[in-house]
Amino acid sequence: MIPAQGGPDIQATFRALADPTRRQIAALLGDEEKTVAQVASQFAMTRAAVKKHLVVMEEGGLVISEHRGRETLNRLEPLALKRAADWLRQFERFWEPRLAALKDAVERDAKSGDKT
Amino acid sequence: MIPAQGGPDIQATFRALADPTRRQIAALLGDEEKTVAQVASQFAMTRAAVKKHLVVMEEGGLVISEHRGRETLNRLEPLALKRAADWLRQFERFWEPRLAALKDAVERDAKSGDKT
DNA sequence: TTGACATGATACCATTTGGTATCTATTGAA
DNA sequence: TTCAATAGATACCAAATGGTATCATGTCAA
Numbered sequence: 476m477i478p479a480q481g482g483p484d485i486q487a488t489f490r491a492l493a494d495p496t497r498r499q500i501a502a503l504l505g506d507e508e509k510t511v512a513q514v515a516s517q518f519a520m521t522r523a524a525v526k527k528h529l530v531v532m533e534e535g536g537l538v539i540s541e542h543r544g545r546e547t548l549n550r551l552e553p554l555a556l557k558r559a560a561d562w563l564r565q566f567e568r569f570w571e572p573r574l575a576a577l578k579d580a581v582e583r584d585a586k587s588g589d590k591t
Numbered sequence: 592m593i594p595a596q597g598g599p600d601i602q603a604t605f606r607a608l609a610d611p612t613r614r615q616i617a618a619l620l621g622d623e624e625k626t627v628a629q630v631a632s633q634f635a636m637t638r639a640a641v642k643k644h645l646v647v648m649e650e651g652g653l654v655i656s657e658h659r660g661r662e663t664l665n666r667l668e669p670l671a672l673k674r675a676a677d678w679l680r681q682f683e684r685f686w687e688p689r690l691a692a693l694k695d696a697v698e699r700d701a702k703s704g705d706k707t
Numbered sequence: 708t709t710g711a712c713a714t715g716a717t718a719c720c721a722t723t724t725g726g727t728a729t730c731t732a733t734t735g736a737a
Numbered sequence: 738t739t740c741a742a743t744a745g746a747t748a749c750c751a752a753a754t755g756g757t758a759t760c761a762t763g764t765c766a767a
Contacts, residue, residue, distance in 0.1 A: 493609030
């Protein structure tokens with residue numbers, strides 16, 4: 476069977492992405508899963524504050540936390556990030572011609588630069 | 592010359608994207624530029640509220656407003672959306688293998704479906 | 708069993724945010 | 738000139754947000 480997608484709504488995901496601390500946490504968790512304390516050690520704020528951020532990220536589907544014995548491992552769920560990227564890509568048709576025009580201008584500029 | 596990039600910081604852009612009304616406005620402005628009143632007519636809220644959203648979107652680089660006579664045209668600036676998409680794509684290396692594994696699983700599943 | 712350690716939950720606070728209402732300023736046209 | 742239409746600015750409000758401090762809970766090990 477094709478697995479069900481759906482997941483958290485895009486609103487919760489974008490809300491989770493709207494805070495710089497949370498985007499940093501996402502980058503931190505990319506390479507390896509970490510406990511709350513490990514994440515908190517990277518920031519100048521309380522462990523409780525970091526925990527709150529992690530909850531928001533869970534609601535946005537960006538993080539999955541798993542209890543392992545005494546500690547809780549938090550790992551990145553990249554598919555939520557992909558969903559946000561996919562939403563943004565709906566505007567690709569608007570920025571694509573802009574980049575193409577920019578490229579043309581640069582090439583013309585380089586050519587005129589050769590002459591002068 | 593290659594035009595200077597930079598623009599608004601990624602934080603302002605993601606903050607502008609974190610509200611559903613603003614994401615709808617972005618979609619609205621994609622096709623054609625609109626006045627504040629034209630945008631406001633699509634929502635169940637005051638023109639002043641929509642104007643506030645537009646200011647936040649300007650701060651995030653998503654919208655450029657231009658005064659034309661008595662009215663003010665607001666148009667989408669897609670490059671800011673591209674910057675956000677580019678930021679997200681930094682995690683592509685995390686979701687790519689996931690999708691590849693998923694694809695494999697689906698193919699195996701289809702094959703077993705043929706047999707049973 | 709008992710205590711240290713890591714976590715979770717809650718109450719509380721200041722600030723930001725999304726929204727309305729209201730007022731002022733331009734602009735276009737009769 | 739004068740008036741209606743469009744927009745911007747400001748004051749104000751309720752709710753959400755980011756943060757701390759504090760307390761309760763579960764787990765590993767001596």
